[in-house]
Amino acid sequence: MSGRFHIGAVTLDAPSLVPGLYLVATPIGNLGDVTLRALETLAACDVIYCEDTRVSVRLLDRYGIKKPLKALHDHNEAEIAPQLVKDVTAGRALVLVSDAGTPLISDPGYKLVKACADAGVAITALPGASAVLTGLQLSGLATDAFRFIGFLPGADGERRTVLEEALASPETTVAYDSPHRLRDTLQAIAELDGARPVAMARELTKLHEEVLRGTAAEVLAALAARENIKGECVVIIAGRKADTQTLDEAQIARIIADAASALPASKAAQQVAKLTGLARDEAFARILRLKGKA
Numbered sequence: 001m002s003g004r005f006h007i008g009a010v011t012l013d014a015p016s017l018v019p020g021l022y023l024v025a026t027p028i029g030n031l032g033d034v035t036l037r038a039l040e041t042l043a044a045c046d047v048i049y050c051e052d053t054r055v056s057v058r059l060l061d062r063y064g065i066k067k068p069l070k071a072l073h074d075h076n077e078a079e080i081a082p083q084l085v086k087d088v089t090a091g092r093a094l095v096l097v098s099d100a101g102t103p104l105i106s107d108p109g110y111k112l113v114k115a116c117a118d119a120g121v122a123i124t125a126l127p128g129a130s131a132v133l134t135g136l137q138l139s140g141l142a143t144d145a146f147r148f149i150g151f152l153p154g155a156d157g158e159r160r161t162v163l164e165e166a167l168a169s170p171e172t173t174v175a176y177d178s179p180h181r182l183r184d185t186l187q188a189i190a191e192l193d194g195a196r197p198v199a200m201a202r203e204l205t206k207l208h209e210e211v212l213r214g215t216a217a218e219v220l221a222a223l224a225a226r227e228n229i230k231g232e233c234v235v236i237i238a239g240r241k242a243d244t245q246t247l248d249e250a251q252i253a254r255i256i257a258d259a260a261s262a263l264p265a266s267k268a269a270q271q272v273a274k275l276t277g278l279a280r281d282e283a284f285a286r287i288l289r290l291k292g293k294a
Contacts, residue, residue, distance in 0.1 A: 003043035006064040014043035017093035021084070021116050023109065024095050025102040025128025029205035031062050033129050039063055041126060045095040049084070051108060055099045072096065077108050081115040088121045102130045106150045106176055131204055132174050135234030138211045139172075139199035142239060146172040152185060152235070154178075157262035160188050161271065164255055166237050167193050168275045173237040179229040186223075189216035189237065192254075197238040203231040252276050260287045 002016045022041050027033040042048060043065045049072040050056035056069055072080065088094055098107035116123050132148050149166065152175050153159045163185070166173035177185050182200065189198060199213045208231075212219045223229060247255075255275050259268035269284035276283070 003045075003065070003067065005039050005043040007039075011064070012040075014040040017041065017044045018122070019088055019091045019093055020122030020124055021088055021112070022093065022095045023103045023113070023123065023125040024097050025126060025130065026056075026059055026097050026100060027205065028100045028129045028131050028134065029203065029209075031059055033205060034059065034063070035126065035128050038126050038128060039065070042067065042095060042097075044093065046092040047087075048095045048097060049112075050097045051099045056097055072112065073108050077111045081112045084112060085115050085119045085121055088116065089119070100129070100131075102128065105130060105132060105148075129205070131176070131201075131232070131234050134204050135199070135201040135211075135236055136172070136174055138201055138204075139236040140213050141172050141197060141199060141236055143172065145170070145239070146174055148174045151176045151178075152181070154181065155262075156184065156188075157258065159185065160192075160258050161262045163188050163237075164192060164258060164275055165271070167196060168240055170239045170241075172239050175235045175237075177233045177235050179231060179233055182229055182233050182235070183220060183223065185235060186216045186220040190220065196240075199236040201234040201236070202229070204234070206231070247276055252278070256283065256286055256290060260290050265291065265293070 003014045004011055005014060006012065022045060024038050024041055026038065042060065045067060047068045047070055048056065049070050051071070051073050053069040053071060060067065084094060096103050096109050096112065101107070103109045104113065113123060136143055136146060147169065149162065153162055167189070179202070189196065194215060194217060196215065198216050198219060199211060200219050201211045203209045212222050256272050259271045263271060265284060265287050268287050269280050272278060272283035272287065273280040
C-alpha cells in the first residue's frame with residue numbers, strides 16, 4: 001500500500017512498503033524532529049498501532065497522514081499480538097509507535113516483537129528521537145559507557161536500592177523519573193553520595209526544555225522554589241570513579257539496612273555483596289542479625 005503526506009505546502013507520495021512490522025520512532029516533543037523515512041512509512045502502512053490514539057493523531061494531522069490508528073498498550077499487547085502476526089503473514093504492513101520517542105524503550109512492544117521474531121516475520125526499526133540519548137548528550141557526563149535502567153521504582157525502599165546500585169556502577173546511569181518523585185530521588189542521591197555529579201533534563205526538545213547539572217543537592221536547591229515540576233524527567237548519574245570505591249563502615253551499614261528493608265534476605269545479601277565488596281556469606285549474616293533472625 002502507498003500513501004501521501006505533506007510537509008508545509010508540498011505533498012509527497014510515499015513509496016510502497018513490503019509486508020512486515022515497522023517500529024517507528026516519533027518526536028519526543030518537537031514534531032519537526034520526525035524523519036522523512038518515518039513519514040513515508042506512516043503514510044504507506046496499512047495500520048498504525050500506538051499507545052494512545054489521541055496522542056499519535058497529532059503527529060499524523062501535522063503531516064496530513066490519514067491511516068487507521070489502533071491502540072496497543074501494556075494491557076492488551078499479549079492478547080492482540082498473535083492476530084498482528086497473522087495480519088503481517090497475510091501481507092499487511094503494520095507500524096508500531098509509542099506516544100513519544102523510540103518504541104519498546106520503557107514503552108510497549110516487546111511482546112509483539114518477540115511474537116513476530118518467533119514467527120519469522122520481517123521486522124524493521126526506524127531510528128529517531130530518544131529521551132535517553134538526548135538527556136545523556138546534554139548531561140555533561142561521560143558518554144563512552146552508560147546503562148539505561150528505565151523508570152525508577154515508585155516505592156521509597158526499592159528506589160533507594162536501585163540508586164545505590166547506580167552509584168556503585170562505573171558507568172553513567174540514565175533513568176526516567178516522575179516529576180512528582182524527582183525531589184525524593186535527588187534527596188536520596190544526596191544522602192548516599194553528596195559529591196556525585198548528576199544531571200536532570202526535562203521537557204526535552206520543547207519550548208521550556210531545561211537541563212540542571214551539579215551535585216544532587218545543587219540540583220535540588222535549584223528546584224526548591226518551584227511549586228510544581230512538569231514533564232517527564234531524565235535523571236543522569238555519573239559513574240563511580242575507581243578512587244572512590246572504598247566505603248566506610250557507616251556507608252556499608254546504611255546499604256545493608258536499605259537492602260534488608262526492601263528485599264528478602266538472600267537477594268539483599270547478593271545486592272550488598274555487589275555494592276560493597278563484602279563476601280556474600282558475611283553480608284547474609286549481617287542482614288539476618290539486623291532482621292533479628294540470627
